[in-house]
Amino acid sequence: MSVDRGAPVSHMGENVQTAPVMAHAGRQLRPRARGLVLIGAVALLSYPTLTMWSASSEYGGTDGDGHWIDNAGNPLSSAPPTVNVEGHTAPAAIAVLLLVVVVGVFLPPMLARYGKRSLGDVVRFAAYLAVPVVVVVGVLIYTVWQGHVVMDQIDHEVLHPHGFPWGGVTVTTGHATR
Structure with missing residues (x-):
């Protein structure tokens, strides 16, 4: 017996109305561009605050008589050098x-x-995931580099420490003042 959907069907003497059974037509989960823009804006605004730091050192000072000395206590004829390093967000990371x-x-x-709408959704989902990954990985690499390489150079009295290869530090040298 062929049943036409929506047509009345007689079953054991009863008239029964049939209707097609359909799945619930809910909203499909699709990533939106405005959400990605919002996440990107928050990341761009917070990333610089996560990577800002500064360190400075004087490579000497004065003795009890007010004469200039280096860190080993040796007398100097002029003021010992100083270095100030300010870290900032690397332009490549931005x-x-x-x-x-x-x-x-x-x-x-x-x-x-x-x-290729489904491929576009995959690209957008990947971008949603990549934004926090880029920030976290960038902050970790930057922090480890600055914490180990730059601080080690300052401790070894290097006057021009090298920051992260893609940028990220401003070095100012000078001389101690009394």
Whole structure:
């Protein structure tokens, strides 16, 4: 017996109305561009505060008579050098973060125009995941580098410490004052 959906069916003398059974038509979980822009903006605003630091050192001072000495206590004819290092966000890290957000916002609509909407959703989900990863990895690498390499150079009285290879430090040298 062939049943036409929605047509009345007679079953054991009763008239029964049938209707097609359908799954609940809920909202499909799709990543939105405005959420990615918001997360990217928060990351861009918080990243510089997470990577700012400074350290300074004087490589000497004065003895009890007011004469200049170096850190070993040897007399100097002029004021000992000083170094001040200020760490800041590496421009390359900001560029990578911006690239992730821009790709995650603009590539999915282009892919959807060419019939690859699901691939665009994957790209946007990946961008949502990549933003915090870029920030956390960037802060960890930067902090470890600055904490070990730059501070070691300052401790060894290097007047021009080298920061993270993509930038991130401003070095100012001078001389101690009384």
